[in-house]
Amino acid sequence: MPTPTKGPRLGGGPAHERLMLANLAAALFEHKRITTTVTKAKRLKPYAERLVTFAKRGDLASRRRVLGLISDKGVVHELFTDIAGAVANRDGGYTRITKIGNRKGDNAPMAVIELVLEPVSPKQAVVAEATAAAAKAAPAAEEEVVETEAVETEAAETEEAPAAEAEAAEAEAAETEEAPAAEDKK
Numbered sequence: 001m002p003t004p005t006k007g008p009r010l011g012g013g014p015a016h017e018r019l020m021l022a023n024l025a026a027a028l029f030e031h032k033r034i035t036t037t038v039t040k041a042k043r044l045k046p047y048a049e050r051l052v053t054f055a056k057r058g059d060l061a062s063r064r065r066v067l068g069l070i071s072d073k074g075v076v077h078e079l080f081t082d083i084a085g086a087v088a089n090r091d092g093g094y095t096r097i098t099k100i101g102n103r104k105g106d107n108a109p110m111a112v113i114e115l116v117l118e119p120v121s122p123k124q125a126v127v128a129e130a131t132a133a134a135a136k137a138a139p140a141a142e143e144e145v146v147e148t149e150a151v152e153t154e155a156a157e158t159e160e161a162p163a164a165e166a167e168a169a170e171a172e173a174a175e176t177e178e179a180p181a182a183e184d185k186k
Helices: 014-031 038-057 060-069 073-086 122-185
Strands: 033-037 095-102 109-115
Touching (some): 014 073, 033 038, 038 060, 038 073, 038 109, 060 073
Antiparallel strands (some): 033 109
């Protein structure tokens, strides 16, 4: 029996290995995290990430290609709708392997492999939200600017009128003060 080109064998022939990886990937996409041996988790990581990349494309050819590997249509639908949407901004690194110690029965090293569905980084998530909010508010802001300019023009006109009246009143008051002073001098 020939050995696989990369990595250790997972017990059995190449066909058994392909089926085992497909079943592990289906379980991973269904439950979002699974516990398995470290060796299986390391072999599953590139396989699952490749399937997620196909799901991010989202076209019919990609869906058919994934359906050729994973036979459960419900899992494939979840992969293409939920998981692909959650990792749309992420450029790779869709899975995370965490070692959890050895199994009690046969002392095999165990690991948890899970999908990374949170945003790339909190800062980038905030920046993306701010950009989206700014783009959404841009048309409204332009309308507000036009309205504000109109209000400012009206306010300037109304401020000029009281200012002109106040200047006129001050001028009259100054004339009345000067007039009695001029009469006193005569």
